[in-house]
Amino acid sequence: MKLRISTVILLVLCAAGAFAQSAPFPVTLEKELAARASNFTEVTLDKSMLSFASKFLNGKDSDDAKVRELIQKLDGIYVRSYEFDKDNQYTTAEVDSIRKQFAGSEWSPMVRERSKKGDGTDVFVKLVNGDIHGMFVLDAEPKELTFVFISGPIRPDDLNQLGGNFGIPRVGEDHSDDGSGKPKGGAK
Amino acid sequence: MYETEDEFEQELRDGLRPRQAPEGFADRVIALSSVGTSPAQRDGARPGQLSTVEDPLPAQAVLIRRQLTHSGRLTDQPLLRWAIAATLLISIAFGGYAERQRQIAGERARQQVLLALRITGSTLRAVHNRIADGND
Numbered sequence: 001m002k003l004r005i006s007t008v009i010l011l012v013l014c015a016a017g018a019f020a021q022s023a024p025f026p027v028t029l030e031k032e033l034a035a036r037a038s039n040f041t042e043v044t045l046d047k048s049m050l051s052f053a054s055k056f057l058n059g060k061d062s063d064d065a066k067v068r069e070l071i072q073k074l075d076g077i078y079v080r081s082y083e084f085d086k087d088n089q090y091t092t093a094e095v096d097s098i099r100k101q102f103a104g105s106e107w108s109p110m111v112r113e114r115s116k117k118g119d120g121t122d123v124f125v126k127l128v129n130g131d132i133h134g135m136f137v138l139d140a141e142p143k144e145l146t147f148v149f150i151s152g153p154i155r156p157d158d159l160n161q162l163g164g165n166f167g168i169p170r171v172g173e174d175h176s177d178d179g180s181g182k183p184k185g186g187a188k
Numbered sequence: 189m190y191e192t193e194d195e196f197e198q199e200l201r202d203g204l205r206p207r208q209a210p211e212g213f214a215d216r217v218i219a220l221s222s223v224g225t226s227p228a229q230r231d232g233a234r235p236g237q238l239s240t241v242e243d244p245l246p247a248q249a250v251l252i253r254r255q256l257t258h259s260g261r262l263t264d265q266p267l268l269r270w271a272i273a274a275t276l277l278i279s280i281a282f283g284g285y286a287e288r289q290r291q292i293a294g295e296r297a298r299q300q301v302l303l304a305l306r307i308t309g310s311t312l313r314a315v316h317n318r319i320a321d322g323n324d
Contacts, residue, residue, distance in 0.1 A: 041303070041307065043300050043303055043304040043307070045297070045300055045301060045304060049297055049300075050301065052293075052294065052297050053294065053297035053298050053300065053301045055294060056291075056294035056295060056297065056298045057298060057301075067301065067302070067305065070305075071301055077301070077304045077305075077308070078304075079303075079304045079307045079308065081307055111315060111319065113315070113318055113319060121314075121315045121318055121319075123312075123315060137308070137311050137312060137315065139311050139314055139315060146307065146311050148304075148307065148308045148311050148312075150308070156312070159305070159308060159309060159312065162305060162309070163309060166302045166305065166306065167302070167306050168302070168305050168306050168308075168309040169306075169309045169310050169313045170309075170313070
């Protein structure tokens with residue numbers, strides 16, 4: 001009997017460990033939002049995919065090397081971006097339900113911005129011993145909804161260093177393009 | 189073919205008449221028969237004698253060994269030679285195809301990473317600008 005209980009405990013711990021190791025993308029409304037969107041982009045890169053991609057980033061090229069260094073530490077990058085033809089294609093309740101997934105003690109709100117129109121921005125970070133080990137960005141605009149979930153150790157500086165290369169904009173610099181940096185035309 | 193029956197009979201008789209074997213024939217036969225047998229068979233059985241000792245090799249290996257015994261080398265068999273060449277060609281072609289597919293998948297993964305970082309960068313920039321605008 002004791003053996004059974006300890007086996008069950010061990011299995012539960014293993015499952016919890018596996019869950020913690022590969023945090024799944026938390027957004028649950030993907031299909032509904034994609035159905036309403038006129039254009040959407042979904043990028044799912046788990047640890048194994050990042051590891052595979054890093055092999056195709058040239059280590060001798062300094063820009064590639066920076067990207068490789070960044071992604072090798074990460075457990076996953078998940079991006080969902082939806083563009084709508086009309087306003088009000090998603091509800092505040094839907095966006096709030098996503099925000100609630102980060103209301104736990106693990107995640108800390110870093111940025112919380114709301115406009116009178118109803119759109120808003122949230123940045124949540126997961127802090128482990130003072131270091132960022134996860135980041136979730138939610139950018140809700142009237143005709144656009146974007147989620148970025150990065151799992152693993154990341155510093156905003158790392159991302160900023162990549163700015164200016166591969167079409168990655170520098171954070172804090174207001175360029176004269178449309179500001180989206182997102183691919184146009186064609187859904188993934 | 190034969191003018192008379194006598195001629196045919198004569199030739200038959202000549203053909204069936206016992207003759208002396210060529211020199212070294214017996215030795216060659218003994219040597220050949222010992223190649224196809226196991227050590228146990230060679231020690232315990234005379235050439236041509238049936239043995240109850242099972243061959244330790246599987247049937248396929250025995251067949252290949254027999255072919256080797258008869259032809260000297262595997263590649264002396266034309267069909268086998270073609271089979272080996274075809275197998276090698278298919279292996280090389282498949283290997284090349286698999287590597288090409290891996291390269292394509294890798295490049296696609298690389299592009300996905302860059303796309304994800306582009307969207308992340310632009311989203312963070314939009315957030316930054318919005319906060320900056322709010323402060324102004």
